[in-house]
Amino acid sequence: MVNTINGSLSSEFAKFQRQLVTDYLAWQAAIVREYKRPDQFITQNFDLEWHGYSFGIQPDVDHFAAAKALDIAGLLSHDFEPNPVYDEAKTIGKDFDRLSSKLINLKKKNDVAILFSNEALTAFKAFGFWLEHGPVIMMYYVSFYDGLYHMNVSCDFVDPTSKNIEDYKLLVVPLLYAAPDSLLKRLNAYVKNGGHIIYTCKSGFADENVKVRTTHQPGIIDEACGIYYSQFTEPSNASLKVDNWNLKPEDKKLNTWMELITPTTAKVLAYYDHPVWGKYAAITQN
Incomplete structure (x- = not known):
């Protein structure tokens, strides 16, 4: 139940709730580690966003922080019984064991990452928009991931706490509605040093307290984007005017x-x- 129309307050409370989940999982895992055998691992039914099925990114739990308490996340269901996903994981583990001498020191480095933010997700819930078939923010994330997938471009997911953002050649930043100045300045520096970013609408609009910035939109990232705007609207019957695409x-x-x-x-x-x-302009490049 939501008892406030203040997006800043509800977003701050959601952040507090996410921290409770992280702390609770860590507390549980610490107890289990006192008693488990060395050959046993800790897993958890770690679901994603729900859209009639597991879908997109979990908006109510901090993925990276909460997952640190687990050895392996979402393998077992509520009945704790083996299932096809669990059996497949066991098969992969045996393959790794069999091929370990050939796989040791093998690394897969992706050049592309999608930046997501739980703070932006929460803020967007208060001030975002919906499509007929579900929350549009997840559609944005999935559409970019699908596009990369169909181009055979593998990617990672990073969030504002990630230390390795600067290691990527391209960052996709969908709907970064709420973000502190420090993050936007970090992204500007990333671009200045040769990185590439694809921003979507609503990015840079508000700070970490969901307070709308009183500067040219899109806030601080206008420096990297080379644009500004003061008006926005729903498309109605509009379309793109573009040549040679x-x-x-x-x-x-x-x-x-x-x-x-x-x-x-x-x-x-x-x-x-x-x-x-x-x-x-609808689409620009700087």
Whole structure:
């Protein structure tokens, strides 16, 4: 039950709740480790967002922090009985054991990462938008992941606490609605030092207390993006106006949200095809 219309207050309480989950799992795991055998591991039914099935990112638990208490996450269900996922994990473990001499020191390094933030997820719940078939923020994450997958580009997931953000060549940053100045400045520095970022709408809009920034939007990252905007709207019948992209008419249709962008140093890749908003940019590159 939500007893406040104050997005800043509800977001802060959600952060407190996430910490309770992290502390509780760590407390449980510490007790189990006192009694378990050296060959036993600790696992947990660690589910994701629920969309009729496990879907996207868990918005109510801090994935990275909570998972530190576990050896292996979501293998067993509530009945604690072996299941196909558990059996598959055992098979993989045996394969690793059999091939360990050939796999030792083997590393897989991804050049692309998707940045997600529980703080942004919570804030967006208060001030975001929905699609008919579910929460749009998860659709954003999944659509970018699917796009990378279909291009055979493997990626990692990182959050603002990750120490290795600067190691990637490309960061995808969907809907970073709420973020402290320090994170946005860190992302600006990443770009200045040669990194590439794909930002979506709503990024940089509010600080960590879900207070809307009183500067040009998109806040501090306008330096890296080379754009600003002060107005936004729902697309209605708008579509993309773009040349040489070989898009079908249905692929140019917009949905959910439009930010009416004015470039400063950025190059316009696509405008809006609309009688009033046609002068504004839809996609830019800086």
